[in-house]
Amino acid sequence: MSVDAATVRRIARLSRIALPEQDVPVMQAEINAILGFVEQLGEVNVDGVEPMTSVTPMALKMRDDVVTDGEKAGKVTANAPQSEDHYFLVPKVVE
Amino acid sequence: MTDLTQLTLTEAREGLAGKHFTAVELAEAHLAAIEAARALNAYVLETPEQALAMAKAADARLARGEAGRLEGIPIGVKDLFATEGVRTTASSRILGNFVPTYESTVTSQLWRDGAVMLGKLNNDEFAMGSSNETSAFGPVVNPFLPANWSAEKGKAALGGDKKGLLVPGGSSGGSSAAVAAHLCLGATATDTGGSIRQPAAFTGTVGIKPTYGRCSRWGIVAFASSLDQAGPIAKTVRDCAALMTSMAGHDPKDSTSVDVAVPDFEAAIGRSVAGKTIGIPREYRVEGMPAEIEALWKKGADMLRAAGARIVDVSLPHTKYALPAYYIVAPAEASSNLARYDGVRYGLRVPGKDITDLYEQTRAQGFGREVKRRIMIGTYVLSAGYYDAYYLRAQKIRTLIKKDFEDVYAAGVDAILTPATPSAAFGIAEMADADPVQMYLNDIFTVTVNMAGLPGLALPGGTDASGLPLGLQLIGRPFDEETLFSLGAVIEDQAGRVTAARWW
Numbered sequence: 343m344s345v346d347a348a349t350v351r352r353i354a355r356l357s358r359i360a361l362p363e364q365d366v367p368v369m370q371a372e373i374n375a376i377l378g379f380v381e382q383l384g385e386v387n388v389d390g391v392e393p394m395t396s397v398t399p400m401a402l403k404m405r406d407d408v409v410t411d412g413e414k415a416g417k418v419t420a421n422a423p424q425s426e427d428h429y430f431l432v433p434k435v436v437e
Numbered sequence: 438m439t440d441l442t443q444l445t446l447t448e449a450r451e452g453l454a455g456k457h458f459t460a461v462e463l464a465e466a467h468l469a470a471i472e473a474a475r476a477l478n479a480y481v482l483e484t485p486e487q488a489l490a491m492a493k494a495a496d497a498r499l500a501r502g503e504a505g506r507l508e509g510i511p512i513g514v515k516d517l518f519a520t521e522g523v524r525t526t527a528s529s530r531i532l533g534n535f536v537p538t539y540e541s542t543v544t545s546q547l548w549r550d551g552a553v554m555l556g557k558l559n560n561d562e563f564a565m566g567s568s569n570e571t572s573a574f575g576p577v578v579n580p581f582l583p584a585n586w587s588a589e590k591g592k593a594a595l596g597g598d599k600k601g602l603l604v605p606g607g608s609s610g611g612s613s614a615a616v617a618a619h620l621c622l623g624a625t626a627t628d629t630g631g632s633i634r635q636p637a638a639f640t641g642t643v644g645i646k647p648t649y650g651r652c653s654r655w656g657i658v659a660f661a662s663s664l665d666q667a668g669p670i671a672k673t674v675r676d677c678a679a680l681m682t683s684m685a686g687h688d689p690k691d692s693t694s695v696d697v698a699v700p701d702f703e704a705a706i707g708r709s710v711a712g713k714t715i716g717i718p719r720e721y722r723v724e725g726m727p728a729e730i731e732a733l734w735k736k737g738a739d740m741l742r743a744a745g746a747r748i749v750d751v752s753l754p755h756t757k758y759a760l761p762a763y764y765i766v767a768p769a770e771a772s773s774n775l776a777r778y779d780g781v782r783y784g785l786r787v788p789g790k791d792i793t794d795l796y797e798q799t800r801a802q803g804f805g806r807e808v809k810r811r812i813m814i815g816t817y818v819l820s821a822g823y824y825d826a827y828y829l830r831a832q833k834i835r836t837l838i839k840k841d842f843e844d845v846y847a848a849g850v851d852a853i854l855t856p857a858t859p860s861a862a863f864g865i866a867e868m869a870d871a872d873p874v875q876m877y878l879n880d881i882f883t884v885t886v887n888m889a890g891l892p893g894l895a896l897p898g899g900t901d902a903s904g905l906p907l908g909l910q911l912i913g914r915p916f917d918e919e920t921l922f923s924l925g926a927v928i929e930d931q932a933g934r935v936t937a938a939r940w941w
Contacts, residue, residue, distance in 0.1 A: 360800070381761075383758055394836045397663060435791075
């Protein structure tokens, strides 16, 4: 399988990465090189094989459903590029 | 006084205990070496004030007889580990001047045991790379010189464009270079497809990727969560075991961290390996493998045989599919993990005409090329219509790869011996025009281990004709890192260490 330029633009949009038009051909060639490389996986018979969900056989631990963290809005917003009164500031989203 | 930076971690610990020097003196010697080696670009941030304060506190505890197992030992920290109050960037522009308000579990355990932080180490951006050339801080220089280069030629290149000098491997290239250049006594690193073991092999150092779940991932910048593991890079097998003992352990803050007891890994050094069965997988004899690597592999097997181990041929039939399957699974997980870099909560923000434009511009300018490509591949293989053909199939193949190892271990094999890499270190910018798959082939021998969640130890087995280090890899059963340390010590005793003379 290989991707065309329109698909590359669509993936960039889904990835939320602005991709200038002049960069599309290079990205397309690189993605296709990788897709060509992974194509060999089609040779493997995977009938009846379970997809891996956990590499170590372990049951995830459960903990009590209680609040264990919080009350540190100052720390949470400390690295924000723009914030005010412990809120993150973003461009207007709703008209 | 002898140059304290030339000591191993173990020797330094003995020297501190014997009061031959202080932790402050040890830290000062390393800080001076770091300053003199800035051109290697191993450190992206030096923390001398913190180092001296921690060393002073270590000296006080040593004087009171309250020393921890790593008391006063100066180490470097890969810039993927969150360090409280100290800038952490994953060597990416998108994290900018991010200063964590918390400490990663692994580093907090090292400080608990008395270790001293010298600074943060360079790496490939978000740990994506095999040469440390994708870092936003630029490449790191391997302290080993290329074949037939004089110190003068090396110095001249170091002051120029660095072309021709060797890469230290990646993604933990700052860690491997810093250890090999004596800029710390050990370093933290991470390994998603070979990022501890390949750099260790390129620099004559020792690195272990522990069993998945052995070390907490909490506070480590995530790349591919089902594959990422933290581990140490050090000068010797024993030093590596000492660091690992502090770094490992269950952590309630990481749900995939496994609740098993942590042994004193150092106790495995010197343990007899007589009667151990070592598998040699025929599928690792790849086409075009240099004769030197083949010879090294045989030599490694001979060393283990000489120590009483039994060498048997084994088969891991799905080996060749590990790398292509990895290049579906890892980018898929990365595309999801890196969705958090949105220009809103931390790091770089590039203004846009609306919120979507803000995301797209921030991510376009913040991420480097390799990272963008992997995010896009991951997005594609997870997208509607392609999920089954790519992602689901890769996860099924991962099950088969793991089963290959389970079958071999069930047949009585204790550990597996392979080369660590298909070549010695290559030159900076040498791969610039190659297609991305050529760079990915660096991890062909290491990536299987991540896919199966197993422990893997890389250590020097010898050198090529020009004196560059070549690494061997030992792969173990889940949670049996101890056998790897025992076997590694046997190889180290016979092969000796491979060290770089200072020329920078």
